[in-house]
Amino acid sequence: MNLSVIVPCFNEEDAIPIFFDEVENIKEQLPVSVDYIFINDGSTDNTLTVLQQLSKENSHVHYCSFSRNFGKEAALYAGLLKAKGDLVTVMDVDLQDPPELLIEMYEKIQDKNIDCVATRRSTRTGEPKIRSFFARMFYKIINRIGHAEMIDGARDFRLMTRQMVDAILEVTEYNRFSKGIFSWVGFNTIYISYENRERVAGETSWSFWKLFSYSIDGLVNFSEAPLNFASVLGAVSFISSLVAFLFIIIRTLVFGDPTSGWPSLVAIILAVGGIQLLSIGIIGKYIAKIFLETKRRPNFIIREESNKKSS
Ligand code: UDP
Ligand code: MG
DSSP: OEEEEEEEESSOTTHHHHHHHHHHHHHTTSSSEEEEEEEEOSOSSTHHHHHHHHHHHOTTEEEEEESSOOOHHHHHHHHHHHOOOSEEEEOOTTSOSOTTHHHHHHHHHTSTTOOEEEEEESOOTTSOHHHHHHHHHHHHHHHHHOSSOOOTTEEEEEEEEHHHHHHHHHOOOSSOOHHHHHHHTOOOEEEEEEOOOOOSSSOOOOOHHHHHHHHHHHHHHHOOHHHHHHHHHHHHHHHHHHHHHHHHHHHHHHHOOOOOOHHHHHHHHHHHHHHHHHHHHHHHHHHHHHHHHHHTOOSOOEEEEOOOOOO
8 A cells, every 4th residue: 555645845945854754653543654755836035945855865755846826726726647556645735634543544544445645724813814804705706606515714734545646636627726636536535623723834925815715715715606696686786786676666657756866876876887797706716717628728838857667
């Protein structure tokens, strides 16, 4: 049995050695051979040098370095493509994904009915309140309107069988939203909960706005509900305008006085104009996705990689 550990790294020179030692310790307790695939996602610090050194010293450490920062999604995808293991796990390098959980995860995945052991944070301590609030909202919305169930607090950290990884690789879309894809491919996933941890070194590269736009991507990639919302909005405003028309015609016929007032007219024009712009915006979001998808650009470009035969 062979386990591939995929680790995306973006400016993580301090965290990598700590992470590596920690996982090496845990490895002793696992009856599998472990190989590492570090993805250097266009770091601007010494991450690459650290990885080169590590790979030179340890035959089971592989790395792959991008030509620029392509984002964590691209790094995960590259890692999954490179991984050869019978079991594959995806871990953050900052030790927010506790390596000791691997032991429990490994035991659980021995069950033939389980294809994936995933993890979720039971708490969000140490995270800004506003961020937790929006995260909760996101999961509520996506689970109500999306095609793929996403568990609140679920991490990307998970142990998967070869079969499931192959299924994930069959999803070749350009706009990758891993949380959705993991769930979309199906298979039996069980969750292990753990308390949130703080980063060991370095700092998070996700600003609030980056997360916000990431969540919009998630919505657009896994739901057509915003499009339906636009159509429903159109229908509702059309029907109410019909009712208003009838009301005005009848009132004029009965009372004979002309409808007064441009304020109401302005309000109506603004309302209708607003609805139109909103709907065009929503449609635009989807067209933008189609545009990117049809360009069929690669998800990432590799500048350099360790050329060892991976086992
Ligand atoms: N990461 C990456 N590319 C990016 C941003 C992040 O490969 O553009 C990696 C990062 O090095 C880390 C993991 O993704 O291993 C999670 O990132 P981070 O800890 O910043 O996110 P958070 O835990 O705050 O959600
Ligand atoms: Mg982190």
